[in-house]
Amino acid sequence: MKIVASISQGLEKEGAKELIELGAKSVKASRRHISFEADKACLYRIHLRARLSFRFLREVVRFPCHGPNELYGGVQRLIDWDNWLKPTQSFRVDVTGFGEGLSHTHFTALQVKNAIIDLQRDRLGSRSSIDLNNPDICFHLHLSNYQAVLSVDGSNSSLHKRGYRPALGIAPIKETLAAGLMRMTEWDGTNNLVDPLCGSGTFLIEAVSMLIGIASGVDRQFLFKNWPDFDISIWNKELKMAQKKIKPLNRKLPKIIGCEVDEMIAHSAIENVRKAGLEDYIEIINCPFQEFQLPPGLGFLICNPPYGKRIGDENQLPNLYKQLGAYCKEKASGWELWLLNGNPKLSKYLGMKASRRFQVNNGSIDCRWLNYKIK
Numbered sequence: 001m002k003i004v005a006s007i008s009q010g011l012e013k014e015g016a017k018e019l020i021e022l023g024a025k026s027v028k029a030s031r032r033h034i035s036f037e038a039d040k041a042c043l044y045r046i047h048l049r050a051r052l053s054f055r056f057l058r059e060v061v062r063f064p065c066h067g068p069n070e071l072y073g074g075v076q077r078l079i080d081w082d083n084w085l086k087p088t089q090s091f092r093v094d095v096t097g098f099g100e101g102l103s104h105t106h107f108t109a110l111q112v113k114n115a116i117i118d119l120q121r122d123r124l125g126s127r128s129s130i131d132l133n134n135p136d137i138c139f140h141l142h143l144s145n146y147q148a149v150l151s152v153d154g155s156n157s158s159l160h161k162r163g164y165r166p167a168l169g170i171a172p173i174k175e176t177l178a179a180g181l182m183r184m185t186e187w188d189g190t191n192n193l194v195d196p197l198c199g200s201g202t203f204l205i206e207a208v209s210m211l212i213g214i215a216s217g218v219d220r221q222f223l224f225k226n227w228p229d230f231d232i233s234i235w236n237k238e239l240k241m242a243q244k245k246i247k248p249l250n251r252k253l254p255k256i257i258g259c260e261v262d263e264m265i266a267h268s269a270i271e272n273v274r275k276a277g278l279e280d281y282i283e284i285i286n287c288p289f290q291e292f293q294l295p296p297g298l299g300f301l302i303c304n305p306p307y308g309k310r311i312g313d314e315n316q317l318p319n320l321y322k323q324l325g326a327y328c329k330e331k332a333s334g335w336e337l338w339l340l341n342g343n344p345k346l347s348k349y350l351g352m353k354a355s356r357r358f359q360v361n362n363g364s365i366d367c368r369w370l371n372y373k374i375k
Helices: 012-021 040-049 068-077 105-124 175-185 202-212 232-244 263-275 317-331 344-350
Strands: 002-006 025-030 033-037 055-064 091-097 137-144 147-153 192-195 256-260 283-286 299-303 336-341 356-362 365-373
Touching: 002 040, 012 025, 012 033, 012 175, 040 055, 040 232, 055 068, 068 105, 068 147, 091 105, 105 137, 175 202, 175 299, 175 336, 175 356, 175 365, 192 202, 202 256, 202 263, 202 299, 256 263, 263 283, 317 344, 336 344, 344 365
Parallel strands: 091 137, 192 256, 192 299, 256 283, 299 336
Antiparallel strands: 002 033, 002 055, 025 033, 055 147, 137 147, 336 365, 356 365
């Protein structure tokens, strides 16, 4: 099967590595996407265990497309609809990209929908219903360079939703992005890990989940179970392996601590840690980071401070960055700081020089994942 993974910009290299680790073949990363090949076992495995990509699309067919009529005819002619969609099954059509005479995604989706249900009516006398929220099959059409690619989505919603985070902080970082950023730090559980501005606790939860091998999708309902070639025996085998994958740690973990000044958000983070089943590993403390005493030994400070785009008053934030920089230099000599910054005007107030920087997107915000060696 030809698969395309959707991923945050800046995580493509790490996402490709993760997919190779999970058995993907012919892996090729491009901007915000990773194309690869997978058998059924690998397809099920990546849905269960990949933590960086938020969508996997399986290509069904691709064909030239120079307008609405060619799109309509291609959808009807080139797909075995008797196999792919029964009239008893509901479906949804998502569209990305634009083509000749197909400049509105709603109109384009309507062309695909009409092609499918018109064919069903002609052949079978009955048709599938449309369900935008909980379809049995989710089709995805991508248009570019006079070509149409029709795929099926393995899941109904973005895979960043792990289920442990109904309790949110303000403007929380997506789980997939947090996982990718943590992979980039190469934290391996031998040093302390502290988030001084932990919010929902997402960085810490993703870091520990990856470290001990918790699969992200074991409790999720997947749409690929409705595909005509779904193999229950392969699925059950992969599911059992994912459930057993938790690595036995033959050592005591160092301190993994989140610090949050807002009492309500700190309680939410504690609840998120509990829902993720990681309360034995992660401690959340409700206090200002300035008052927090770092654990003995060396470690990593990781954080996503506000940068005045979605939260925080940009005029008041320089003081926060100054205090964070002072805290690092006074209390965390020998540690590393990893900081996600979406406002270059603010990072200079840390008073430190980044040794490495990586461009990443946090939603629509262009950010830098900055690494500082604290002296």
